[in-house]
Amino acid sequence: MSAVNAIIDVKELQQLIELVARDRDQQAFSQLFEHYAPLIRAYSLAREPGAYLVADELVQEVLVKLWNKAHLYNSAKANANTWIFTLARNCRIDYLRRNGRYATEVDPEDLYDSLEDDSADPFEATQQKKTAQKVREGLKQLPVEQSQVLAKVYLEGKTQQETAGELNLPLGTVKSRVRLALQKLEILIRGYGQ
Template sequence: MPLENRINSDPNAVRNTYHTPMSTTVKKPAGGGESASLGVCMRRVAKHRDKDAFAKLFDHYAPQLRAYSLAHEPGAGLVADELVQEVMIRVWLKAGKYNAGLSSLNTWIFTLARNCRIDHLRRNKRYVTTIDPADIFNDIEDENPGPFQQAQISRIEENIHAGLKELPRGQAEVLTKVYLEGKSHRQASVELELPLGTVKSRVRLALKKLEVLLTR
């Protein structure tokens, strides 16, 4: 489904598509107030091992995480539940290491989800190498002093959210392939039946529009 449709979709349509007898309510995307309260929950989890606060984080993030996994492996509900479990457990265990000055909570959760996906692929023998992804991805973002201040991060984040809505369909489509489906530029070019050069330039154009890549 094109990204624009997802962004502008009617929340009722979401329920109709995914409703199951056991489903919990679908949360709306985080607004400013909500993300602030999620930050408070995160601090409670870190400092007081507060399970109610953790449950709030779960309600907000688990459906997102499940969607992220399904974007990569459509229909694989068990894999998606496993990813939710892995990530949420890491949130609980690593809460004390989360540094709000380094990255927003949303971005931290995204990197945890990405790392869990890589780990999952490796454990399922699609990666047979001995290279341990934990050592590659985990430490740098957690421990090094962050070059950005929180205010800067929020501003860039707002720009990106606004910019994504304005992206031409073709550019949004390649970003989805790359980030959500975890495809290489080459795989994206095969699946979208586009020349490799077109995929690369669309990714670059999109990231420039989002002011993520600056012109050299």
């Protein structure tokens, strides 16, 4: 078993990704593996507890993707952790797709591609940095009942309906907990219909 590294700061992680992109630096890649592989494994196990083979497959896919796409990473657009999350999420959808639990016709990368479009906007980049900071500080302070609902949706891949069923709550309660959490994290900043 690999030792779990001491916490690396997000700036260091960004530099490591840039080294992989520029120099195909295997030493830097190895450090990224040490940091991210155990987290990605935990992400997979959160959805399917006990499914270690699935988790190891996901780790492998995400890390190989990191190697192949490192040159597309732009630290001005997204912090390293958020970029890795999007890789892991897309690989998870791809895994479900290969196993008949998601329609096969569309590559998950194509679904999320247009998010890359606003790269040139420095105002937007600053806003995103602020939000990332706010979310990091704010999540720890959320009441458990709110963070639990977010974890069900993001880590376990549950719909709000499924979350309500598992927690034995009315759907409306789940929705309002999500909204309260988003307000506290300052993500919900405009009115939403439907």
